[in-house]
Amino acid sequence: MLSHxxxxxxxxxxEVVRAGSIRRGAExxxxxxxxxxxxxxxxxxxLGVTLLQRxxxxxxxxxxxxxxxxxxxxxxxxxxxxxxxxxxxxREPSGPLRITLSGELCLSWFPAKLRAFETAFPKVGVAVVxxxxxxxxxxxxxxxxxxxxFSREAKAQADVIDHIPLECVCAPxxxxxxxxxxxxxxxxxxxxxxxxxxxxxSIWAAIAANKQPIWSRVEAPCRFLASEHVVHHRLAxxxxxAALLMRPxxxxxxxxxxxxxxxARHVFGFAAVSVKLRDKHxxxxxxxxxxxxxxxxGSVLSEGTDLTDD
Numbered sequence: 001m002l003s004h005x006x007x008x009x010x011x012x013x014x015e016v017v018r019a020g021s022i023r024r025g026a027e028x029x030x031x032x033x034x035x036x037x038x039x040x041x042x043x044x045x046x047l048g049v050t051l052l053q054r055x056x057x058x059x060x061x062x063x064x065x066x067x068x069x070x071x072x073x074x075x076x077x078x079x080x081x082x083x084x085x086x087x088x089x090x091r092e093p094s095g096p097l098r099i100t101l102s103g104e105l106c107l108s109w110f111p112a113k114l115r116a117f118e119t120a121f122p123k124v125g126v127a128v129v130x131x132x133x134x135x136x137x138x139x140x141x142x143x144x145x146x147x148x149x150f151s152r153e154a155k156a157q158a159d160v161i162d163h164i165p166l167e168c169v170c171a172p173x174x175x176x177x178x179x180x181x182x183x184x185x186x187x188x189x190x191x192x193x194x195x196x197x198x199x200x201x202s203i204w205a206a207i208a209a210n211k212q213p214i215w216s217r218v219e220a221p222c223r224f225l226a227s228e229h230v231v232h233h234r235l236a237x238x239x240x241x242a243a244l245l246m247r248p249x250x251x252x253x254x255x256x257x258x259x260x261x262x263x264a265r266h267v268f269g270f271a272a273v274s275v276k277l278r279d280k281h282x283x284x285x286x287x288x289x290x291x292x293x294x295x296x297x298g299s300v301l302s303e304g305t306d307l308t309d310d
Contacts, residue, residue, distance in 0.1 A: 009043035010072045012036050013051065017069050021059055093288040094123035100142045104229035105273065106130050108248035109164060110146070117292045124285040132227055137278045143286045144278070146293075148246070148271035152204060152215060161294050163270040165247040168203065169259040171239035181205055181263040185220035188262065189241040191232045192222030203244050205266045213267060246271050 016025030016036060026036040044051050051065035061069060101110060106128070118126060129142070137145045154163035174188045192201040201222050206213035220242070224235050229245060236243035237253065242262050253259040275293050277286055 006043070006046065009039045009046075010068075011076060012039045013043055014069065014072050014076050016040065016052075016059075017061065017065075018073075022054075092123070093121045093283075093285040095283065095285055096125045096127065097144070097283070097285045097289060098142045099126060099128045099144045099146065099289075100135055100140070101128050101130055101146045102148050102229070103130050103132050104233075104246055104249055104271075105146060105148055107230060107233070108246070108251075109162075109273070113293060117289055120292070121285070121288055124288070126289075132229065137276055140278065142278060143282065144289060145276050146273065147276075148273050150204065151270045151272035152206070152213075154270050157272065157274075159274040159276055160272045161275050162273040164273060165270055166244055166268040167247050167250055167254075168205070168242055168244050168262045168266070168268050169236055169250050169254070170242040170262050171236065172257060172260045174239060174242070175260050175262060177264075181266055182218055184262055185218055185242060188220070189223050190220040191235050191241040191243045192225040194225040194227045204269055205263070206269070207266050244268060 012025065012029060012031075015029055016022050019025035019028055022037050022040070023033050026033040029036060040052065047068070049064045049068075050062050051068055053060045053062060110128075114126065114128070118124070135142065135145050135147075148164065150166075151157075151160075151163060168185075170188050175184070179187070190201045190203065199222060200219050202217045202219040204215055205218050206215040208214075222241070224240055226232055226235065229243075229249075232243040233245055233249060235241060236245070237258060250259050254261070275290055277290060279286070282290075
């Protein structure tokens with residue numbers, strides 16, 4: 001394998017031959033003639049051949065030098081083309097882009113944003129994997145991870161670009177409206193998160209007092225456990241318990257009375273949406289999508305690696 005020094009010496013050799021002399025080659029390289037001459041001597045010593053016949057008046061390639069020059073010049077041109085291709089890719093969003101996205105975000109929050117992005121950047125091929133599980137982004141095949149975690153309030157955070165209100169809902173026949181939230185959830189039950197709440201699940205709920213929310217944890221039994229929020233939504237529609245879901249997910253169901261709020265007096269916080277990049281120097285496509293999502297919600301964006309999901 002060529003060493004860094006060998007590649008450097010070959011580049012000097014190509015430049016000297018193209019310039020017609022060591023002095024002019026050194027000028028184009030912005031080096032002293034002595035440095036370039038020494039590098040050429042070291043290259044010839046490494047190869048064990050004479051590449052240039054040099055006199056005080058002229059310089060001429062040997063037959064071996066002509067062979068080495070053609071190959072080295074081709075290599076230099078290929079390297080330049082590779083650099084230009086990389087620069088072009090960094091300027092113009094194009095190529096494949098792999099995203100991992102929480103399931104519930106894919107129900108209502110993301111599709112319109114993705115359609116607008118694909119219209120604006122038709123050369124980017126977006127592939128989305130829907131998964132609610134936490135992801136160590138730096139060890140994955142994904143360029144971007146979009147996740148949502150519970151937040152009590154909508155506030156600026158380093159990696160959060162949006163806050164989506166949460167609502168605790170159930171089928172209409174399960175809600176009486178005559179009991180406290182605690183008693184109602186004990187009777188109705190919550191749809192739990194598999195792998196984290198084997199028997200019971202607790203959620204945060206707040207009721208306003210003097211315009212300030214007073215938060216408390218409410219615990220309820222779980223009949224069903226599911227990792228995907230799309231399953232929570234379906235089970236709630238079927239009357240198998242109450243589900244804590246993002247408001248846009250259930251807006252249509254609330255309007256059609258297919259689902260109702262468990263408590264009209266309580267609020268249940270927000271899903272804080274974060275967008276994180278795997279690479280310190282992301283592709284133009286990855287940067288473009290992050291900027292697009294950031295601009296579509298007008299909040300905060302930063303880089304990161306590990307994501308967790310409540």
